[in-house]
Amino acid sequence: MKSATFQPGYILDRRGDTIWFLGLPYIAVLFAVSCQMWLPAVALVSISLWITIPHHFATWLRTYGFKEDLSRWKERLIIGPVIIFTLTILGAIYVPLTFFMVNVLWDHQHSIMQQHGFSRIYDFKSGTGTKRSGKFDLGFHWIFFGNMLITSPLFSTIWIAQFASMGLLPDTSTVQMIQSVSWGITISYGVVYLLQLIQSVRQGQKINPIKYVFIGSSYFLWYFCAWHASSVLVWGIAHRIMHGLQYIIIVYWYLRRKAETDLPSDIPAEGFGFKLVRYMVASKRVWAFVAISVVYAALFQLVLLEPIEVFGFGVFRISEVDRTIESLKSIGMTDAMWQGVYAEILVAGFGMTHFYFDSFIWKVRDKKVQKGL
Amino acid sequence: MMDLFQKYRILIVVSLAFAGGAWYELTFVDQSRAYVSAMAAPNPAASVLIELYPQRLGTKCLEADQALYLRYDLEAAKKNLEQALANNYKDDPSYYYNYASVVVMLDEPQDVVEEAVRQWRANGIPVQDELDPRLIYKDVSFPLPPDEGLTQLLAKSLDGRRVVMAPEMAPGGDRFFAQVHHLFERNLAYRTSNISATSRFTALNLSPNGSHLITANEGGTIAILDLDQQQTLHRLSNPSGDVHAVAVLPTHNLAVTGDHAGVLRLWDLTSGEVLTTLQGSERPLSSIAISHDQSHIAAGNWNGDIKVWRLSPTENKPLLELVSLNPSAHQGVITKLVFNSDGTQLASASRDHKARMWNLDSTPQELFQVEHKAPVYGLDISPDGSHLVTSGEDRQIKIWATASGEEQKQIEVIGAFTDSERIALPMYSVLFSMDSKEIIVVNNRQEIQNYDY
Numbered sequence: 001m002k003s004a005t006f007q008p009g010y011i012l013d014r015r016g017d018t019i020w021f022l023g024l025p026y027i028a029v030l031f032a033v034s035c036q037m038w039l040p041a042v043a044l045v046s047i048s049l050w051i052t053i054p055h056h057f058a059t060w061l062r063t064y065g066f067k068e069d070l071s072r073w074k075e076r077l078i079i080g081p082v083i084i085f086t087l088t089i090l091g092a093i094y095v096p097l098t099f100f101m102v103n104v105l106w107d108h109q110h111s112i113m114q115q116h117g118f119s120r121i122y123d124f125k126s127g128t129g130t131k132r133s134g135k136f137d138l139g140f141h142w143i144f145f146g147n148m149l150i151t152s153p154l155f156s157t158i159w160i161a162q163f164a165s166m167g168l169l170p171d172t173s174t175v176q177m178i179q180s181v182s183w184g185i186t187i188s189y190g191v192v193y194l195l196q197l198i199q200s201v202r203q204g205q206k207i208n209p210i211k212y213v214f215i216g217s218s219y220f221l222w223y224f225c226a227w228h229a230s231s232v233l234v235w236g237i238a239h240r241i242m243h244g245l246q247y248i249i250i251v252y253w254y255l256r257r258k259a260e261t262d263l264p265s266d267i268p269a270e271g272f273g274f275k276l277v278r279y280m281v282a283s284k285r286v287w288a289f290v291a292i293s294v295v296y297a298a299l300f301q302l303v304l305l306e307p308i309e310v311f312g313f314g315v316f317r318i319s320e321v322d323r324t325i326e327s328l329k330s331i332g333m334t335d336a337m338w339q340g341v342y343a344e345i346l347v348a349g350f351g352m353t354h355f356y357f358d359s360f361i362w363k364v365r366d367k368k369v370q371k372g373l
Numbered sequence: 374m375m376d377l378f379q380k381y382r383i384l385i386v387v388s389l390a391f392a393g394g395a396w397y398e399l400t401f402v403d404q405s406r407a408y409v410s411a412m413a414a415p416n417p418a419a420s421v422l423i424e425l426y427p428q429r430l431g432t433k434c435l436e437a438d439q440a441l442y443l444r445y446d447l448e449a450a451k452k453n454l455e456q457a458l459a460n461n462y463k464d465d466p467s468y469y470y471n472y473a474s475v476v477v478m479l480d481e482p483q484d485v486v487e488e489a490v491r492q493w494r495a496n497g498i499p500v501q502d503e504l505d506p507r508l509i510y511k512d513v514s515f516p517l518p519p520d521e522g523l524t525q526l527l528a529k530s531l532d533g534r535r536v537v538m539a540p541e542m543a544p545g546g547d548r549f550f551a552q553v554h555h556l557f558e559r560n561l562a563y564r565t566s567n568i569s570a571t572s573r574f575t576a577l578n579l580s581p582n583g584s585h586l587i588t589a590n591e592g593g594t595i596a597i598l599d600l601d602q603q604q605t606l607h608r609l610s611n612p613s614g615d616v617h618a619v620a621v622l623p624t625h626n627l628a629v630t631g632d633h634a635g636v637l638r639l640w641d642l643t644s645g646e647v648l649t650t651l652q653g654s655e656r657p658l659s660s661i662a663i664s665h666d667q668s669h670i671a672a673g674n675w676n677g678d679i680k681v682w683r684l685s686p687t688e689n690k691p692l693l694e695l696v697s698l699n700p701s702a703h704q705g706v707i708t709k710l711v712f713n714s715d716g717t718q719l720a721s722a723s724r725d726h727k728a729r730m731w732n733l734d735s736t737p738q739e740l741f742q743v744e745h746k747a748p749v750y751g752l753d754i755s756p757d758g759s760h761l762v763t764s765g766e767d768r769q770i771k772i773w774a775t776a777s778g779e780e781q782k783q784i785e786v787i788g789a790f791t792d793s794e795r796i797a798l799p800m801y802s803v804l805f806s807m808d809s810k811e812i813i814v815v816n817n818r819q820e821i822q823n824y825d826y
Contacts, residue, residue: 036460037460076380076381079381079384080384083384083388084384084387087387087388087391090391090395091391091395094395094399095391095394095395095398095399097394097398098390098391098394098395098397098398099391101394102387102390102391102394105390106387153425153426153429153431156422156425156426157418157422157426157431160418160421160422160425161417161418161422163418164417164418164421169417169418169421169726170421171421171704172421172424172425175421175425176425230429230430230431230457230460352387356383356384356387359383360383
């Protein structure tokens with residue numbers, strides 16, 4: 001599709017992108033809707049365990065797996081988890097609502113930024129896009145994702161109920177007004193976004209059509225589920241499949257390309273851990289990468305000390321079952337409740353550490369990062 | 374410095390978010406998360422969401438949620454929940470819980486109940502503290518000792534002689550008790566008397582002079598007792614179901630009831646017969662108040678409407694003349710109405726988190742409104758007319774100046790659930806003492822407590 005205007009470029013290759021970046025959202029929606037029809041709520045938990053937890057694991061490999069990156073970010077890779085786990089522990093015990101809200105909001109921000117990051121990689125791979133178009137893309141993601149949260153029936157139900165529980169229940173006309181304003185801003189921004197795109201093309205800049213197909217697929221998943229699913233779990237399942245798998249794929253290829261470009265002979269003093277990562281991501285050893293990720297997920301589940309059905313991964317307060325049962329005997333924090341809080345801290349703590357690391361390790365403008373892309 | 378900020382800006386933002394949230398939560402949000410609510414909390418935004426998305430499946434669930442909470446149309450609630458769960462509506466696991474609650478309340482066969490509870494346990498990842506519905510709605514056992522149920526019903530006589538109270542959400546059992554406290558009785562042995570019933574109390578009230586007690590129980594039974602003579606005058610059956618509001622006026626030889634069908638009835642105290650029936654409202658009547666001179670009756674309903682009638686006793690039957698109508702006094706169920714001592718003002722409390730003071734004209738004028746963070750249940754005007762007290766599920770008792778509507782004081786009633794755990798209680802009822810200097814509440818041990826304010 002080479003033309004004066006279009007400059008296609010792929011993150012993996014044409015086939016790989018079609019499956020993992022362009023087609024996956026549709027498959028994820030199909031799977032999630034099937035879950036809604038036929039599977040119990042535990043489906044989300046399974047997705048979380050076998051996809052979300054390994055995608056955190058991919059971050060640890062990405063950050064701690066190569067000596068060069070580890071030494072570049074050493075300070076942040078140590079201080080970050082210490083601060084985040086401190087906040088998590090204090091939050092889970094003393095201010096559970098804050099802990100929950102920060103976790104959920106950061107998760108949403110992280111989701112937006114991941115899709116934005118992939119958009120930037122598409123521009124990088126095709127040599128298209130400018131700093132200005134990057135900012136327009138970022139604005140697009142914030143406004144369109146935010147609009148979904150504000151206007152969709154699925155998310156409206158959550159935020160209106162939250163306001164109501166805080167004694168701030170808006171009346172119907174106020175909600176409708178807020179939603180109309182949100183739509184107004186979104187549509188206006190959409191028009192501005194299109195105009196700047198047309199202007200860029202007129203100025204002779206090329207655009208990568210695959211990037212827009214990718215953005216379209218992602219927003220199809222989010223908007224479709226937010227309007228047509230009756231359950232936030234459906235949205236969660238579809239989103240986690242897309243988000244987790246796409247992340248794992250990019251990390252695998254990033255590490256593999258890094259491993260292949262940074263030859264071990266260049267780094268003579270690597271220890272066992274670094275060598276293991278190189279082994280896992282080497283060509284034709286996808287099975288090793290997958291197998292170790294699965295082992296990590298299984299170990300994580302074991303360490304949590306929680307049965308799978310209460311393993312809600314931040315979507316729900318995972319320790320509530322125990323709190324409920326124990327509160328029949330006496331009201332207060334029992335050992336079982338503490339165990340629930342412990343699991344909550346592990347899940348959220350690792351999750352937020354992953355959000356934090358991702359905020360600085362994927363700068364597409366970074367030349368060293370570009371080496372792996 | 375700027376480099377350091379740049380480097381750690383995300384951590385700084387997150388830490389600030391945590392700090393801000395923690396400040397808000399510790400300052401404004403109830404911290405006693407160990408508290409276990411006695412009922413599944415309804416979605417507080419249900420009415421708005423039903424209006425916004427009438428066609429969505431979730432709306433059915435919200436309707437069911439409301440129905441369960443308010444205990445009406447449980448068959449329809451069950452049907453809605455079945456439809457929702459058949460579509461695997463699992464974003465809010467409380468629907469599994471609510472379904473189990475509905476089948477328990479409908480007395481479905483044991484195996485149906487057990488399966489519903491099993492489904493709740495398997496599929497419902499609880500998002501809130503919820504107790505097994507069998508424990509709440511049936512006689513299995515109750516998490517709190519029987520004497521620690523939450524008192525929701527509390528009334529006093531205007532002469533200060535007597536106070537009556539009963540736990541509306543009483544634990545299950547064969548017998549349910551209301552307690553009458555005879556405050557002027559010198560002999561301690563006779564200071565309290567128990568009024569027993571075979572079903573839960575839904576409403577109770579004392580006559581202004583304290584001589585008579587009227588109670589209503591689940592199933593629509595009404596009892597009228599002469600406390601001075603220590604005898605039951607009548608046990609009556611309301612023809613249109615559960616009675617939610619009652620009053621007794623011995624000087625007019627009348628009892629007044631408001632029921633689930635919205636019917637206001639006037640009963641003859643001597644014969645126990647119905648003298649007047651009035652369709653007071655299309656929705657259930659939830660509260661009745663009698664002016665101190667017994668010349669006016671006010672009634673509030675589930676829609677938040679208030680009506681006031683002038684009562685003119687005649688030889689044959691009393692006349693009720695509608696003198697005031699406020700069709701949207703509140704946006705939620707009216708939970709309590711109270712006249713001031715000269716009958717010129719009326720206070721109303723509602724589940725819409727507000728209480729309002731009205732000047733009683735043909736078109737009632739709002740004098741001021743006050744707010745809580747949760748539904749308001751307790752309400753009283755001090756006998757000297759200077760203060761209004763409100764209380765509710767936000768566990769706050771607030772005292773307001775009636776002249777300005779300004780808040781004067783907040784009080785939390787601490788209940789001891791265990792030796793180590795002391796938490797504030799939701800307050801469903803609150804009264805002023807006769808000298809207007811104290812407020813009276815009942816704690817979770819069914820003890821009357823007085824607080825200065």
